[in-house]
Amino acid sequence: MGASKPRTLPLNKRGLNFEMLMWMYTRLSALGMYLFMFIALIGALYMGARYQMSLSDLMRWLFMPNVAHVEQVTTVQDVDAWATVFWRLVASGMYLLATSHGVHGLVAIADDYIVSASGRKIVRFLSIVMMISMVLIGLYIIWQEALLKLMGGAQ
C-alpha cells in the first residue's frame, strides 16, 4: 500500500460532475435539515413544549413542524402559534430538502443493485416522477388549511 499512488485525487484535480455535486448536496441538505430541526426545537420550547409535550411529541414536531403533529396528539390547547406562515415555510423547506435528499438516496441504493444502463434509466425516470408528485402532494398538505382560510377571507 505504502508505495502505491493514493487512490483519491486532491480536490482541485477532481472534476465536478453530477455525482460529485449530488454527493455534496446530500451532506449540505443534511446540514440544512439539522438547522431546521434546531429552529423547530427552539421554537417549540419557546411556545411551551416543556409543559405541553412529551419527548416523542417533540421529536415528531422536529421531524416535521406541521400543525397536524400538534393538534389531536398533544395537550397543547391553542395551536394558532404552531400554524403560522413561518412554521409552514419551515415545514416546506424541511420537506423539499428531505424529498430531494431522500429521492437521491433511493437512486443511490437502486444503483448498487441494478447494474444495467436501461434499468438505471427507468429508475431515474420513476424517481423524478415520484419526487415531483410527492412534492406537490406534501406542499398541498402543509398549506391547505392556510389556503382555505385565505380563500374564505377573499369571498
Add this chain to the structure above:
Amino acid sequence: MGMTRNVGLFTALGYKGKGPFLTFILHRIGGLGMAIFVTMHILASFLSGDIGQFLNGIYEHWLFQVFVYFCALFHIVNGLRITLLDLWPNLIEYQREAIWIEWAVFLPIFALSVVVLIQTAGG
C-alpha cells in the same frame, strides 16, 4: 466506473464489515424505511377517507412507531457523523471512535422515547 461493477444482492448482503458496515446498512434500512413509510403517511393524509384511516391506523400503532422512530433517529444521528467526517476529512482517522460516540448518543434517546411511546400507548 460504477457501471462496470457487478455485485449481486446476495453477495452484498453476505459482506461482514463489523461496526462501520453495521452503521452503513442500518443507514440504508433507516433511509428506505423513512422513504417508504413517510410516503405512505403523506399519501394517507392526502387521501383521508377509509384508505387513509386504515394506513394511518397502522402508522400510528405504537409498535410501528418504534420501528419508524428507529429508522429516523438512527438516520439522523448517523447522518450527522457522516456529514461531519466527510466535511472534515482529517477526522476520518477517528471513525471507529465516532461510531462509539454515535451509539452513546443514539441509545439513550431511543430508549427514553420508546418508554414514552409505550407509556402513551398504555394510556
